[in-house]
Structures are given as structure tokens and as C-alpha cells.
Amino acid sequence: MAQLRFALMSLLLLLLGGAPAMAQGFAKGPHVRSELVAETASPKPGSDVTLALVSTPDPKWHAYWQNPGDAGLPAEAHWTLPAGARAEAFRYPVPQRLLIAGLMNYVYEGTFVRLTTLHLPADASGVVPVKLKLDYLVCTDTLCVPEKAELETSLTIGDGAIDPATRARFDGWRAKLPRPLSTPASFQAENGVLRLAVPYPAGAAAKDVYFYPLTANAVDYAAPQTVARDGDRLLIETKARTTPPALEGVLAIDGQGLTVAAKPGAVPPAKPAGAATPWLAATGAFFAAVLGGLILNVMPCVFPILSLKALSLAKANDDQGSPRAEALAYTAGVVAVCLALGGLLLGLRAAGATVGWAFQLQDPRVILVLLLLVAAIAFNLAGLFEITTPAFVNRAASKGHGGAFATGALAAFIATPCTGPFMASALGAALVLPWFAGLAIFGGLGLGIALPFLLLGFVPAFRRKLPKPGAWMATMRHILSIPMFLTALALAWVLGKQAGVDGMTIGLAATLLATLGLWWAGARQAKGRAYAWLPALPLVLLALGGIALVRPAAAGGAPSAMAGAEPFSEARLAELQAQGRPVFAYFTADWCLTCKVNEKAVIETAAVEKTLADGKVAVLVGDWTNGDATLGRFIEAHNRAGVPLYLWYKPGQDAPEVLPQVLTQDLLASRAKGG
Numbered sequence: 001m002a003q004l005r006f007a008l009m010s011l012l013l014l015l016l017g018g019a020p021a022m023a024q025g026f027a028k029g030p031h032v033r034s035e036l037v038a039e040t041a042s043p044k045p046g047s048d049v050t051l052a053l054v055s056t057p058d059p060k061w062h063a064y065w066q067n068p069g070d071a072g073l074p075a076e077a078h079w080t081l082p083a084g085a086r087a088e089a090f091r092y093p094v095p096q097r098l099l100i101a102g103l104m105n106y107v108y109e110g111t112f113v114r115l116t117t118l119h120l121p122a123d124a125s126g127v128v129p130v131k132l133k134l135d136y137l138v139c140t141d142t143l144c145v146p147e148k149a150e151l152e153t154s155l156t157i158g159d160g161a162i163d164p165a166t167r168a169r170f171d172g173w174r175a176k177l178p179r180p181l182s183t184p185a186s187f188q189a190e191n192g193v194l195r196l197a198v199p200y201p202a203g204a205a206a207k208d209v210y211f212y213p214l215t216a217n218a219v220d221y222a223a224p225q226t227v228a229r230d231g232d233r234l235l236i237e238t239k240a241r242t243t244p245p246a247l248e249g250v251l252a253i254d255g256q257g258l259t260v261a262a263k264p265g266a267v268p269p270a271k272p273a274g275a276a277t278p279w280l281a282a283t284g285a286f287f288a289a290v291l292g293g294l295i296l297n298v299m300p301c302v303f304p305i306l307s308l309k310a311l312s313l314a315k316a317n318d319d320q321g322s323p324r325a326e327a328l329a330y331t332a333g334v335v336a337v338c339l340a341l342g343g344l345l346l347g348l349r350a351a352g353a354t355v356g357w358a359f360q361l362q363d364p365r366v367i368l369v370l371l372l373l374v375a376a377i378a379f380n381l382a383g384l385f386e387i388t389t390p391a392f393v394n395r396a397a398s399k400g401h402g403g404a405f406a407t408g409a410l411a412a413f414i415a416t417p418c419t420g421p422f423m424a425s426a427l428g429a430a431l432v433l434p435w436f437a438g439l440a441i442f443g444g445l446g447l448g449i450a451l452p453f454l455l456l457g458f459v460p461a462f463r464r465k466l467p468k469p470g471a472w473m474a475t476m477r478h479i480l481s482i483p484m485f486l487t488a489l490a491l492a493w494v495l496g497k498q499a500g501v502d503g504m505t506i507g508l509a510a511t512l513l514a515t516l517g518l519w520w521a522g523a524r525q526a527k528g529r530a531y532a533w534l535p536a537l538p539l540v541l542l543a544l545g546g547i548a549l550v551r552p553a554a555a556g557g558a559p560s561a562m563a564g565a566e567p568f569s570e571a572r573l574a575e576l577q578a579q580g581r582p583v584f585a586y587f588t589a590d591w592c593l594t595c596k597v598n599e600k601a602v603i604e605t606a607a608v609e610k611t612l613a614d615g616k617v618a619v620l621v622g623d624w625t626n627g628d629a630t631l632g633r634f635i636e637a638h639n640r641a642g643v644p645l646y647l648w649y650k651p652g653q654d655a656p657e658v659l660p661q662v663l664t665q666d667l668l669a670s671r672a673k674g675g
Contacts, residue, residue: 031058031138036130036151038118039170042158046122049155051130052173053090053114061138062107065095067214068137069221070103072144075136082128084121090114093176094250094257095212100141104221106212113173120155128155171629178250178257179633180570183655186265187247194219194240195267198251198260201639202232205433206253211236211260213249218242228269235267282437285430286444293448296415326404327450327457333408335446341413342442345641346435361591362627364498365547368507370414371491372543375511376518377410378488381481383474384515385522408453412446414487427641497590498625500553510546513539552626562604564613568622570634573649576618583649584612584668585656587622587635594661595644602663615672 032055039050057063064072079087092114098105120128134149183199196211209227213219223239234251247262341360360366379385427445430438447454456462488511496504517539524532566572568585576583586603588595602608612619622631624643635645638658646659648671659667 030147030149031061031145032056032063032136032147032149033058034134034149034151036132036153038130038153038155039166040155040160040162042156042161043120043124043128044160045120045124045157047120047160049118049120050170051087051116051118051153052170053116053132053134053151054111055108055114056111057109057138060140062096062098062105062109062140063112063136063138065106065108065212066092067106067212067216069106071100071105072107072139073137073146075134078133078135080129080131080133081118082121082124084123085128085130086119088117088119090116091177093173094178094252094255097210099222102222106221113176115170115173115177120157125157128157130155174629174633178259179637181251181258181260181637185260185262186267187262188265188267189218189240189243192240194238194247195269196236196247196260196262197230197265197267198234198236198258198262199232200234200253202229204639206234208252208254209234209236210252211238211249212252212257213247215244215246215248218244218247235269237269282433282440285433285437285441289427289430289441289444290448290451293445294451296449297452323457323463325457327454329404330408330411330453330457331447331450333405333410334412334450335408335443336405337409337412338442338446338449339439342430342439342445346430346438361494361589362498362625364495364503364550364552367491367495367498367591368510368547368550369544371488371495371507371511372514373410374414374484374491375488375515378481378484379515379518381477381484383478385518386525408450412449415449430641494590494625495550498552499550503550503553506546506549510543513546514543517543562609562619562621565619565621568620568631568634573620576620577649577651577654580651582615582617582651582672583620583647584617584671585620585622585647585649587624587631587643587645589623589643590625592643598644598646598661598663602665602668605665608665608668611669611672617672 034053034055037052037054039052043049055063064074066074068074075090077087077090081087093108093112095106095112096109098107098109118130129152131150131152134151135146136149137144137146139145181198185196185198187194187196189195200206206227206229210225211219213221218241220239220241225236225238228235228237236251245264247260249260250257251260361370427441430441433441492504492507492511495507499506517536520539521533521536524535568587573583573585588599590596622628622634622645624631624635635641635643638645638647638656644661646661646663647656648659649656657671
């Protein structure tokens with residue numbers, strides 16, 4: 001039927017517009033240049049391969065979306081694939097609107113990329129040819145021409161490797177696809193008016209909102225749409241054509257899309273949200289970030305850095321010093337790093353990258369830098385060497401308190417990857433609010449981390465409770481080197497998880513070289529030699545050169561030590577929900593210490609495993625160690641900027657319960673027993 005409709009429409013368009021097109025030379029075509037690109041040219045047997053159809057209409061020409069609107073035709077794809085292979089329907093980016101003579105068209109006037117997933121059979125081998133025949137309509141404002149394109153590519157069964165540049169290219173295309181809405185929407189059509197209610201955070205920015213319907217003839221495409229805020233939802237109102245049993249479409253918000261599947265229900269009109277609402281949300285998120293940063297000081301992931309704080313606090317307790325200036329310098333270091341990381345995060349997201357909080361730790365080269373830095377701090381605390389600088393540098397540092405600033409900067413860089421109570425929702429809001437409000441939230445996080453030190457610097461009564469500096473500090477330095485050595489050990493483990501045995505070996509070798517250099521410098525310092533660092537400097541530089549040799553390892557391995565746990569995917573989640581099973585989905589990363597504490601102390605314990613098994617609870621694990629873009633988008637859809645994220649899906653409910661970021665065995669057991 002669709003082919004007949006396409007043929008009849010093509011004949012009509014040729015009769016109406018074909019002759020002028022020939023006369024003006026437009027029939028040379030094709031007017032849409034297309035290319036079929038595979039994310040990997042060497043997939044594994046039985047794997048899924050993402051294919052991209054990259055299309056570019058000629059200037060002043062346009063192609064059509066899935067639902068073309070009042071005029072036009074959708075493209076039709078015809079695949080020629082080997083036996084057992086199957087291609088899913090194309091996923092489209094958010095289209096543009098084009099109103100011509102009162103008719104609304106949903107189109108693309110520039111390059112657009114459709115994605116699909118090719119499922120390969122388990123017995124695939126050798127070269128796999130992939131062919132696509134595409135029938136489509138391309139138009140200008142005055143005429144239309146039906147065209148065909150025959151595209152092909154070939155895949156060679158192999159190891160599934162993906163070139164980093166190609167992965168980044170596909171991630172950019174994926175970022176432009178509409179994301180699934182995790183909570184249900186509802187609509188009401190009566191008296192010729194359709195109102196659609198879509199769940200959306202009250203504090204999130206919502207500009208250029210427009211609903212592109214996929215359900216045919218549900219609304220008058222050319223009719224205006226009005227948008228109002230009603231708490232944690234958006235209300236879109238427009239003219240109805242029919243009353244469909246269900247309504248599907250894409251809600252565009254500032255160029256980004258959400259796929260919406262709405263069910264009939266009561267949707268009363270609401271008062272438009274006041275202009276001050278985003279500012280109130282930003283203010284609330286700021287104070288939540290301050291509180292989250294404050295709590296972060298007692299989270300397990302921050303404990304190793306407390307050794308540096310303890311020594312700084314003891315030094316600041318000296319009445320001959322300047323504790324207020326020390327506290328301000330430390331705070332400046334913390335806030336500066338939080339703002340820098342937050343600004344870089346917002347910039348990368350604006351450029352189309354799918355990244356979240358602690359994105360820097362998804363790169364094993366950053367882990368190696370931290371390993372070398374933490375090892376150096378540990379050996380410094382242990383007394384292997386002392387950090388000395390020329391006299392003029394020492395004078396400048398004493399006036400500007402550069403040591404306190406550096407301590408604060410290091411504390412923020414190591415501490416902020418973990419998210420704690422209040423912090424998760426605040427950072428989630430920072431990703432959707434205007435950039436200046438987002439930066440303010442990141443600054444609030446830094447202020448919260450530095451707040452205890454700031455209070456000690458400015459409130460003498462607090463400082464008087466600390467012991468006076470003395471000989472005990474030398475022993476304390478040695479004791480406090482222990483958590484730093486443990487941190488270095490943990491970083492080496494993370495490096496092995498991210499870069500494999502080879503990467504860990506390179507990291508340990510680089511640490512050994514740097515340690516030899518530090519020992520050499522320390523030995524020369526003990527003898528009072530001038531320029532003690534000079535002979536050791538080549539070893540330290542050689543150790544830093546190891547950064548260029550570290551590469552991410554291929555993903556693989558068990559997602560969790562828990563028996564029966566499966567890797568997370570939205571498709572598997574949908575299958576389990578359709579079966580009526582409760583689902584516990586958690587998202588973790590090897591570099592997130594809070595995640596690992598929860599897993600070893602709660603999730604992977606025998607008692608919890610038995611309780612989940614008795615309740616027939618399916619466990620899905622999302623490993624975000626290397627920054628998987630698909631998981632990143634799912635985490636973001638739940639208003640979170642990073643891990644850990646714990647979701648509990650009850651049977652019969654689409655929307656999950658977001659569990660606290662500090663878990664207990666009783667919390668999981670109570671939900672498993674209750675379904």
C-alpha cells in the first residue's frame with residue numbers, strides 16, 4: 001500500500017512539477033547526496049552494528065522527516081542483506097518546520113543523519129555485503145522530484161574494533177537523536193483542542209518548544225502551538241484533527257528532542273510558569289550543591305585527601321601564620337577547579353559530546369597522571385623527599401599562599417568525581433539550566449567542599465580546638481601517607497580496568513621511574529647538595545612520557561561480581577518490564593569509590609543476593625568507567641550528571657524509583673520483598 005501511495009504521489013508530482021523541473025535543469029539530480037557508513041568495518045559474529053545514512057540536500061532543496069506533515073512523502077528503505085541479518089527502522093534527528101502556502105512541512109534543509117542498528121547472525125563470517133535502496137521525495141518551495149538512491153557497504157567479520165575518530169563521529173550523531181522519555185505523558189483531545197502534558201523538571205530550561213507528531217492526522221500541523229509550565233511538566237496545546245487512541249511524537253526543546261508516547265487522560269489547563277521559576281530552581285540547586293559539597297567531605301572517596309587538609313589545618317592553627325588567608329587560598333583552589341571542570345563539561349556538551357560529571361576520569365591517561373601525582377604526595381608525606389623551591393618563589397608563595405591554593409585544587413580534582421546526597425540533583429540541574437546558572441552551581445559545589453576549612457580559618461574558636469603545631473606533625477605526616485599509598489593502589493587498579501594489563505604495567509613502570517627520581521632527589525637533599533632536583537628530572541619526565549603509551553582497552557568482562565547480573569541496555573530493561581519482573585538497575589564506574597563501597601558492602605553481599613534472587617529481581621549493571629555515550633544519555637535522562645545512580649522498577653510501573661546514593665541492605669531487601 002505504501003509503495004502504491006508513493007507511486008501515485010510521484011506521478012502526480014511529475015505531472016504538476018516535472019516539466020518545469022526539466023526545463024530548469026533540475027532533473028540532473030540526485031538532489032540529495034547520501035552515504036552509508038558503518039561504525040565498525042570489522043564486527044564480531046552475532047553483534048549489532050550501527051549504520052549511519054548521511055544525507056545532504058542541495059541548496060534550496062529539502063528532504064522529509066518520518067511524518068512529512070501536510071505535504072511530501074516519507075522515505076522508504078529497502079534492504080538487501082545476507083540470510084539471518086536484520087536492520088531496524090531508521091532513527092531520525094529532530095526536523096525543521098517549513099510553512100508553504102499554509103501547509104506545514106517537517107523537513108531537513110541541511111545535512112542530516114539517520115541511524116539504524118544492523119543485527120548480524122551468530123554464524124556470520126567473511127565479508128558481509130550490505131545494500132540499501134532508498135525511495136524518497138526532494139523538493140524546493142515550488143516543485144518536487146521523486147528520487148532513488150542505491151547505497152552499499154561491506155563489513156568484514158573480525159574483532160569489532162572501532163576507530164576512536166569514528167566512535168566520536170557516531171557519538172555526535174547519536175547526540176542529535178531524540179532521547180526516550182523515561183516517564184509517561186498524557187493527552188486530552190476535546191472540542192477541537194488537544195492538550196499534551198509531558199513530564200519535565202520545573203527547574204530545567206525550556207526554550208523553542210515544539211511537538212512534532214508521529215501519529216498521523218492527530219493534530220492540525222499548521223496550527224500554532226502554545227506552551228505553558230505546570231510544575232514538573234510542560235503543557236502543549238494545539239488544534240486537534242482527531243482523537244487517536246494513543247499519541248506519539250518528538251518534543252523538541254532548544255534543538256534537542258524527547259520521544260513521547262502519551263496515553264489518553266485528563267489534562268486540565270494550567271497557568272503559565274512565572275519568569276522567576278528558573279531562577280528559583282537555580283537558587284535551590286546552588287544551595288543543594290553547597291550542601292552536597294559539604295557532605296562530600298565525609299564521603300569515602302574524599303578520605304585520602306583529608307590527610308592534606310589535616311596538615312594544612314594544623315599549620316593554619318599557628319598564631320604566627322595567617323589562617324584566614326590560608327583558608328581563602330584553599331577555597332579559591334577548590335572553587336577554581338570546580339568551575340574549570342564544570343565549564344569544560346558544559347562546553348563539551350554544547351559541542352555535541354555526551355559527557356557527564358567526572359568525565360576526566362574516563363580517560364586512562366588522566367588516571368596515570370593522578371597515579372603519579374598521588375604516589376609523589378605519598379612519598380613526600382613519608383619523608384622520601386621534600387619540595388623545595390628557590391627563595392624568591394618561596395617568598396611569593398608565602399604571600400600568595402600558593403601551597404594552600406594547590407592543596408584545594410588537588411582536593412577538588414580528586415574529590416569531585418563521586419556524587420553524594422543533594423549533589424546529584426544539583427549537578428543534573430546544572431546540565432539543563434542556562435550556562436551561567438550551571439557555572440554558579442559548580443561554584444557552589446566547590447564552596448561546599450571548602451566550607452569546613454573556610455570556617456576554621458575565620459572562626460578562632462574552632463581553631464583553638466585543634467592541637468598546636470609541633471614535633472608530632474612529623475609522625476602524623478608519616479601516618480597520613482598510608483591513605484595516600486592506598487589511593488595510589490586503587491588508581492593502579494582502575495588503570496588496569498581501563499587500559500588492561502599492558503596499561504597497568506606501563507603505569508607501574510612510570511611510577512617506579514618517578515619514585516627513583518624522587519628518591520635520588522631526596523638523597524641529594526639530605527646531603528645538602530645544590531640543585532638536588534636536576535639529575536632526577538630526566539627520570540620524572542620519562543615517567544610522564546608514559547602517558548602517551550596508555551590506550552583504553554576493549555570493553556568486556558563481567559558487569560558485576562553478583563551472580564545473575566546482566567549488562568544494562570534499554571532493550572533488555574523493556575523485555576524484563578514486559579515480563580512483569582521487578583528490576584534493580586545500577587550505574588557504576590571503577591573510578592567511583594562511593595560506587596565500589598556500595599557494591600562491596602551492600603549489593604554484592606550474600607544476604608542481598610539471596611533476597612533479590614528470592615524476589616525474582618532482575619539486576620542490570622551499567623558500567624560507565626570508559627564513558628559509554630548510550631549510558632550517559634540514559635543517566636542524563638534521569639536528571640543525573642554522573643554515577644552512582646540506582647533505579648528500582650516495580651512491576652507495572654514505567655517510571656523507576658531513584659534510590660539514595662548511599663545504599664543499605666535493608667533498603668534493597670524491603671523493596672525486593674515488596675516487589
